[in-house]
Amino acid sequence: MTNLPTTDRSWPTAGASSDLGALRAKVPLVHCITNVVVTNFTANVLLAIGASPAMVIAEEEVEFFATIASALLINVGTVTHVEAPAMLRAAKAAQAAGTPWVLDPVAVGALAYRTELVQQLLEFGPAIIRGNGSEIGALAGGEGGKGADSTQGSDAALEAGIDVARRTGAVVAISGATDYITDGQQVATVSGGDVLMTRITGTGCSLGATMAAFAAVCGSPLDAAVSASAVFAQAAERGLKQSHGPGTLAPAFLDNLASIEG
Amino acid sequence: MTNLPTTDRSWPTAGASSDLGALRAKVPLVHCITNVVVTNFTANVLLAIGASPAMVIAEEEVEFFATIASALLINVGTVTHVEAPAMLRAAKAAQAAGTPWVLDPVAVGALAYRTELVQQLLEFGPAIIRGNGSEIGALAGGEGGKGADSTQGSDAALEAGIDVARRTGAVVAISGATDYITDGQQVATVSGGDVLMTRITGTGCSLGATMAAFAAVCGSPLDAAVSASAVFAQAAERGLKQSHGPGTLAPAFLDNLASIEG
Amino acid sequence: MTNLPTTDRSWPTAGASSDLGALRAKVPLVHCITNVVVTNFTANVLLAIGASPAMVIAEEEVEFFATIASALLINVGTVTHVEAPAMLRAAKAAQAAGTPWVLDPVAVGALAYRTELVQQLLEFGPAIIRGNGSEIGALAGGEGGKGADSTQGSDAALEAGIDVARRTGAVVAISGATDYITDGQQVATVSGGDVLMTRITGTGCSLGATMAAFAAVCGSPLDAAVSASAVFAQAAERGLKQSHGPGTLAPAFLDNLASIEG
Numbered sequence: 169m170t171n172l173p174t175t176d177r178s179w180p181t182a183g184a185s186s187d188l189g190a191l192r193a194k195v196p197l198v199h200c201i202t203n204v205v206v207t208n209f210t211a212n213v214l215l216a217i218g219a220s221p222a223m224v225i226a227e228e229e230v231e232f233f234a235t236i237a238s239a240l241l242i243n244v245g246t247v248t249h250v251e252a253p254a255m256l257r258a259a260k261a262a263q264a265a266g267t268p269w270v271l272d273p274v275a276v277g278a279l280a281y282r283t284e285l286v287q288q289l290l291e292f293g294p295a296i297i298r299g300n301g302s303e304i305g306a307l308a309g310g311e312g313g314k315g316a317d318s319t320q321g322s323d324a325a326l327e328a329g330i331d332v333a334r335r336t337g338a339v340v341a342i343s344g345a346t347d348y349i350t351d352g353q354q355v356a357t358v359s360g361g362d363v364l365m366t367r368i369t370g371t372g373c374s375l376g377a378t379m380a381a382f383a384a385v386c387g388s389p390l391d392a393a394v395s396a397s398a399v400f401a402q403a404a405e406r407g408l409k410q411s412h413g414p415g416t417l418a419p420a421f422l423d424n425l426a427s428i429e430g
Numbered sequence: 431m432t433n434l435p436t437t438d439r440s441w442p443t444a445g446a447s448s449d450l451g452a453l454r455a456k457v458p459l460v461h462c463i464t465n466v467v468v469t470n471f472t473a474n475v476l477l478a479i480g481a482s483p484a485m486v487i488a489e490e491e492v493e494f495f496a497t498i499a500s501a502l503l504i505n506v507g508t509v510t511h512v513e514a515p516a517m518l519r520a521a522k523a524a525q526a527a528g529t530p531w532v533l534d535p536v537a538v539g540a541l542a543y544r545t546e547l548v549q550q551l552l553e554f555g556p557a558i559i560r561g562n563g564s565e566i567g568a569l570a571g572g573e574g575g576k577g578a579d580s581t582q583g584s585d586a587a588l589e590a591g592i593d594v595a596r597r598t599g600a601v602v603a604i605s606g607a608t609d610y611i612t613d614g615q616q617v618a619t620v621s622g623g624d625v626l627m628t629r630i631t632g633t634g635c636s637l638g639a640t641m642a643a644f645a646a647v648c649g650s651p652l653d654a655a656v657s658a659s660a661v662f663a664q665a666a667e668r669g670l671k672q673s674h675g676p677g678t679l680a681p682a683f684l685d686n687l688a689s690i691e692g
Numbered sequence: 693m694t695n696l697p698t699t700d701r702s703w704p705t706a707g708a709s710s711d712l713g714a715l716r717a718k719v720p721l722v723h724c725i726t727n728v729v730v731t732n733f734t735a736n737v738l739l740a741i742g743a744s745p746a747m748v749i750a751e752e753e754v755e756f757f758a759t760i761a762s763a764l765l766i767n768v769g770t771v772t773h774v775e776a777p778a779m780l781r782a783a784k785a786a787q788a789a790g791t792p793w794v795l796d797p798v799a800v801g802a803l804a805y806r807t808e809l810v811q812q813l814l815e816f817g818p819a820i821i822r823g824n825g826s827e828i829g830a831l832a833g834g835e836g837g838k839g840a841d842s843t844q845g846s847d848a849a850l851e852a853g854i855d856v857a858r859r860t861g862a863v864v865a866i867s868g869a870t871d872y873i874t875d876g877q878q879v880a881t882v883s884g885g886d887v888l889m890t891r892i893t894g895t896g897c898s899l900g901a902t903m904a905a906f907a908a909v910c911g912s913p914l915d916a917a918v919s920a921s922a923v924f925a926q927a928a929e930r931g932l933k934q935s936h937g938p939g940t941l942a943p944a945f946l947d948n949l950a951s952i953e954g
Contacts, residue, residue: 369477370473414685424939
């Protein structure tokens, strides 16, 4: 599917395990400007894995906070004119301060307002861009999906992701049945998790936040995206065995994020 | 209580079952502009039942999105001057595009600002209005309750609901121990669920969203409101048997929404 | 640690039990203007314990609502220029109407914008101020923490809390491994709960909301803060025994809030 060197880095991998240990030792402060659907779940995911979430969204506060935070997540899922200027200021401040930041361009390509915002945000050098196949395809110039749910498999989006990575300098993580993560030179794959995870809102969004947490401790954004994805998929696998549907999967997933060995 | 023909349409009914099958086959895209308390639960309810939720709330985005969505929900629970113009634009666009939409007039009558907004929204022809007895009573000209919790039984509100249905052309769904659903010519009742469902926030709000999802596949708004109510009540009944209080009821309810046979 | 008379008021105490019974008999309407991370959990906590939550946040609505509510909670966790004026108007109206209100000054001292807002809010006479050690330390003139998570033990913050209580006239509740509650003349301690409670987002924030609910029925703000803390810690203890991590603790905690004897 690609000529780039491709490595399977699904759990268990020594890298993810030691990265997780480093994360828990550091307890990175993760500044999140995210959508109103997933704030609670995202905070609980970060707490479960061992990070310290902080949702600071006021235009007056984000520059300072992005500077002192260990990492930043910007997710445009429910952006309005209230959050958009704050996102731009936070991204700019993060770039200036060297705070690694993750961009989750929810539904980019499908809606003009956020598509323009995402283009502006890309100017500030995100370390990682996480999306589904449709969103990454839209960033590469294709047609976007209709909403948060992808209409394009992650396999088909890999070429688009490689293109976006090369053009932006960011690591691109494409979520799907198999996750693809690329820096434009190499590709890592992470499998596991399950289609049932798509029946819980915020799993993708909170994976983006978790990538930010790992970015605060990993040697490279590629490793951060890979380790976050591997831990997520493994906690999902374990949670599935302890649950009876999407409702009980969510708490079981959080339990396993907390108990998985670093 | 009323002279109108009245039918019990509680689960199991052939109609709700086949409507649920149709919903899962179509996976309707449900555009939600709802309150900040229930966004997450509403999205999880829609995902569990088989729909595709999308919370798009920016004034700049809602017109286009209401046009391409399968259905729209507007819930005024925590409306501010940021969301109010977006709600009006979305409702107008939905009407123009023929997108069926559901209005949840939380606490209408109790607060002047939202009462005026709701009156404006009614101009755009909602297919379904869902509320508790107090809210429907307020729409008919009575006194509203103090908040999200009803101070009036749904029985007593039925006459008000029939009046509102005739005046607005919308189907009116009154939530309570027994749900009443009327188009002004006939009345359907749905029983089941339990008072414990009132101990979880967002059950009524997510029922409104579920009615929107069914409105995208049902032959009539009356059938949509009935089928959504019947499936909800049945999933609640089943969830109650698997839980130990309001905390464990919520995930059990979601599990049953996902597993109930269409 | 202090010369003030100090009493352990951990559960079981006759006071908390009878206060809980009074709360459930009254079903106080608790007006919440809180942060977007914890709205859902806070509403579910209030419903579980027997109160009636209402999240009304529009500037146009809060004055009237703070007047008719049984109690008010203001939590500045994710405040922006949209909510700040509403918070000020609500606090002023609550003071004028004699509605007891609780201030949760999340991350005060760490961020200039909210620190100034909190100073303005203090002018309107909160009955209770609830925070972690860092936040209470910042109110007393010290350095704030970096976010929602405390960087200062509650023991060390007690002197600061006594100072703030005397200066503002509010009861100060400092959350930690042991909770300290003081009106500046006496100190009550509540132990129980567990460090795992810090692994669920919104436990502190929803404790503030619960203090507001108790303030609507208790003879004094000190008793309200104590009873809320005692019930919370006990429900946490019980929930811990029924759960396997932070994910399953949250629903178990809610179950126990609902079932604990008043």
